[in-house]
Amino acid sequence: MTINVSPAPAPRAARPSLVLAMLAMILVGCQSAPKKGPARPPPADIQPTQVLPYFSFFEDTNGNGYLDSSRVTIYLFSDAYSDASIMVPGTLSLRLTTRDGRVIREWKYTEDETARLVRRGPVGPGFVFVLSLLDNGGTDVIDDLKGELVAEIRLADGRPLSSVSNSVRIGRSGRP
Numbered sequence: 001m002t003i004n005v006s007p008a009p010a011p012r013a014a015r016p017s018l019v020l021a022m023l024a025m026i027l028v029g030c031q032s033a034p035k036k037g038p039a040r041p042p043p044a045d046i047q048p049t050q051v052l053p054y055f056s057f058f059e060d061t062n063g064n065g066y067l068d069s070s071r072v073t074i075y076l077f078s079d080a081y082s083d084a085s086i087m088v089p090g091t092l093s094l095r096l097t098t099r100d101g102r103v104i105r106e107w108k109y110t111e112d113e114t115a116r117l118v119r120r121g122p123v124g125p126g127f128v129f130v131l132s133l134l135d136n137g138g139t140d141v142i143d144d145l146k147g148e149l150v151a152e153i154r155l156a157d158g159r160p161l162s163s164v165s166n167s168v169r170i171g172r173s174g175r176p
Contacts, residue, residue, distance in 0.1 A: 042081045042083070042084070042086050043081065046078050046080060046081050047088065048078050048086055049077065049078050049079045049080075050077040050161075051151055051153055051161050051162060051163040052077060052163065053073070053075075053149070053151040053166060054072070054073045056071040056072075057070065058070045058170055060140075060173045062134065062140070064140065064141075065172055065173055066142065066171065066172055067169065067170050067173050068133045068134050069131065069132040069133070070130070070132075071128075071130055071131075072127070072128070072129055072131045073127065074127040074153075075121065075123060075124065076088065076126075084124030085121070085123050085124030086124065086125070087118060087125040087126075088156070089111060089115065089155075089156045090111065090155045091108070091111050091154045092113075092127060092152070092154075093107060093108045093109065093151075093152050093154070094106070094107045094150065094151050094152070095149070095150050096133075096147045096149050097148050097150075098147060098148070099144075104142060104147055105133055105138060107131060107135065111156075114127065114153075117129050140170075142170050144170060144171050145169065145170065145172075146167055146169060147168050148168075149166045149168050150162055150163055150164075151163040
């Protein structure tokens with residue numbers, strides 16, 4: 001007795017038009033209407049309660065093997081207004097220290113300089129600038145590999161408001 005067993009038919013390749021149609025339905029379903037900004041404007045007397053800085057990795061911009069510059073964006077937020085970041089007049093300062101608290105570098109901006117740093121960002125207005133260890137004749141030749149960076153805004157009424165300390169990598173590039 002002979003039994004003929006024929007191989008199962010090969011699966012048919014998915015039609016490209018069907019795949020494209022399914023992909024289009026998925027993408028359309030994932031889109032949402034873009035927000036047009038805050039639902040309500042901030043109150044006129046709003047005061048910030050939080051300073052949230054974002055620092056890029058320090059880079060070696062002068063090619064000497066030491067990290068020297070970071071792009072910085074600082075947002076101010078208020079617990080009383082959650083729709084977007086806010087902007088208030090004041091002076092801005094940043095301090096880079098070693099882990100044991102020794103000051104490596106400080107940057108201070110007057111009220112006019114601080115106002116010129118304001119840019120519109122994805123969450124509202126913020127201060128945007130490049131922080132460089134080389135500013136005003138500074139040096140990037142630092143033995144430490146890590147630093148702690150703190151941003152502070154001093155409000156028009158004199159009250160300081162600081163960010164939490166942020167660890168950043170400094171010193172010789174390429175070192176572990």
